[in-house]
Amino acid sequence: MTVATPPEIQSAIPRLQPSGWIRYFSFSVDHKVIGLQYLVCGFAFYLVGGALAGAIRTELASPISDFMARDVYNQVLTLHGTVMIFLWIVPVVNGAFGNYLIPFYVGATFLATYWKSKPAASLPLPSWMRLASRFSVGPPGIMSQAWRRIFSDWRISSMRTL
Numbered sequence: 001m002t003v004a005t006p007p008e009i010q011s012a013i014p015r016l017q018p019s020g021w022i023r024y025f026s027f028s029v030d031h032k033v034i035g036l037q038y039l040v041c042g043f044a045f046y047l048v049g050g051a052l053a054g055a056i057r058t059e060l061a062s063p064i065s066d067f068m069a070r071d072v073y074n075q076v077l078t079l080h081g082t083v084m085i086f087l088w089i090v091p092v093v094n095g096a097f098g099n100y101l102i103p104f105y106v107g108a109t110f111l112a113t114y115w116k117s118k119p120a121a122s123l124p125l126p127s128w129m130r131l132a133s134r135f136s137v138g139p140p141g142i143m144s145q146a147w148r149r150i151f152s153d154w155r156i157s158s159m160r161t162l
Contacts, residue, residue, distance in 0.1 A: 031111035033102025042092035052080035
């Protein structure tokens with residue numbers, strides 16, 4: 001015997017997921033949607049890293065430095081590595097596969113830590129804006145000096161006021 005609810009009760013039950021595809025893919029806390037957000041964002045940065053790789057290969061096509069200057073080449077190479085590791089590999093492997101597949105593997109019906117995963121899905125975009133803004137004023141040329149130059153405008157004295 002099956003249990004069915006009358007139609008008037010079904011219409012009174014509030015929907016937990018947002019309606020409409022834009023709101024659904026923007027505000028849903030479903031683990032599959034969060035995983036797809038990570039995957040789409042990671043794929044966008046894969047294209048950005050691929051464009052940087054294309055610039056690197058164009059420069060290396062001839063032995064003369066004619067496509068970009070040597071210091072710009074070092075900066076593009078550093079930015080390419082940073083984008084591909086921190087904005088493509090890490091979000092896709094940890095975010096997309098972790099949020100999308102792991103709940104299926106363990107048999108969970110929902111993601112227990114969606115309040116951590118949902119805000120973290122939007123962090124690669126501000127990270128890219130920070131990296132791109134530093135590129136416009138002169139990014140680091142070598143990775144060993146990258147973090148000092150990227151965060152040089154943050155002051156320790158401003159943290160003392162907390």
